[in-house]
Amino acid sequence: MRAFVFPGQGSQKVGMGTDLAAASAAAREVFEEVNDALGQDLAKIMAEGPEETLTLTENAQPAIMANAMAVLRVLGREFGVSLAEKGEYVAGHSLGEYTALCAARSFSVADTARLLKLRGQAMQAAVPVGVGAMCALLGADIDKAAKLAEAAATDPATGAKEVCTVANDNDPTQVVLSGHAAAIDRAIAMVKDFEIKRGVRLPVSAPFHCPLMGPAAEAMDKALTATPPGVPILPVFANVTAQPVADPEQIHRLLVEQVTGRVRWRESAIGMGEVGVTHFVELGGKVLGPMIKRSFPDATVTSVVSMEEIEALAKEL
Structure with missing residues (x-):
């Protein structure tokens, strides 16, 4: 069994997605969808920086999602790889859970970009800088x-x-x-x-995943009421429970809890192993793979970012 997993904040870097966009119209399409949804040229910030602008939570979160979804779009469009056919579960670390839900078609790319932009703004606004x-x-x-x-x-x-x-x-x-x-x-x-x-x-501007994020949780509850998740094509292992979920109302509730709650990534990796997952494919980053291996040493992990890595994965699948 296979799970597709998606990285969280901290995996962003200037230049992300540039080579993939140059090589693939499918990747460029994702970046354009995100730009249109946000009304800003996020792709340019991803490609050229400056780093401090990309690192801003409200930019980093949709940028990391866009990069991962570009990899997935290339896999599907150019190599015929279907998430539903090749995977049993999806999961993501913190903001990566939104990417996982987007990959599983619970949210559109545009809606995910808008939700993550808002999430980043709400998290930053919840606690004054330095507190x-x-x-x-x-x-x-x-x-x-x-x-x-x-x-x-x-x-x-x-x-x-x-x-x-x-x-x-x-x-x-x-x-x-x-x-x-x-x-x-x-x-x-x-x-x-x-x-x-x-x-x-850590060089972060706010204390994520703790009770101080209460105002951000309220903001996300309202946002998810206005943009509710649909039924995902694959169950997602939720951060706050380390259990699979596919019910849209439950997904909404757990995404709200996630803002102030613990990201149970170690338990999620072990939990996926317990239900039979042996292969993990990390799309858009190389951060989660080593964590998964330390939590579940018998796992096979593949991390995919570049066109060469996408081609190799497509052959393997």
């Missing part, structure tokens, strides 16, 4: 990370509780915390007390 932060814990399993987060949430000077929680359970060696900046700094300072190798503050 929140995130950090990656290297050499940490989920139990150590959860205990550290609980300890760091308390300000020792005042005894006041701040937000510090697990945002991403990526694999058995990497967990990301999110919350108030002071609490995240405390967590980084305390890593050795919890036998964690290292804590690294």
Whole structure:
């Protein structure tokens, strides 16, 4: 069995999609659809930058989706590869869950672009810059990370509780915390007390996947009511449950919960393995493959970005 998976924020880089667009009209078509939907030349920002503009959450999220969907469109249009015929499940990391749903035709490319633009804006607006932060814990399993987060949430000077929680359970060696900046700094300072190798503050502009994102969750609830998901052609493994879902109302609810909830990527990789998935194909990035292998060592993982890699995958499928 095979699952197609889609990367999340952080996988963007200037130049993304440029070679594919030059090689394929199908890829260019996706970028044009996204440009039209957003009323901006996102493809130019993807191709030329500047990096700080591409990295803005409201640009990075639709850009990463567009890049992955361009790869999928080329696979389908030029090599006759059908997701429904070649896969059993889809999944994506954070914003990648929207890409997965787009790939499974629960949303159109245009609607996905608009939803992700709004999601990026709402997440940025939810917390003033500097109030929140995130950090990656290297050499940490989920139990150590959860205990550290609980300890760091308390300000020792005042005894006041701040937000510090697990945002991403990526694999058995990497967990990301999110919350108030002071609490995240405390967590980084305390890593050795919890036998964690290292804590690294992440270069993000907002504390994603924690309760501070409440206003963004409300905004996405309204947006998804106005643009409801359809029935996907393949079930999606949801971030917040690490379980497959295909019911549109449930998909809506879980996408809202995902804004403030934990991305259970490690559990999702293991869960897909438990239902029989042996092959994972990452489209549009090379980030999730290594995480999946660390969580599920017996998995076969293929990451596909370039035209050469698309051609090789098409032959393999």
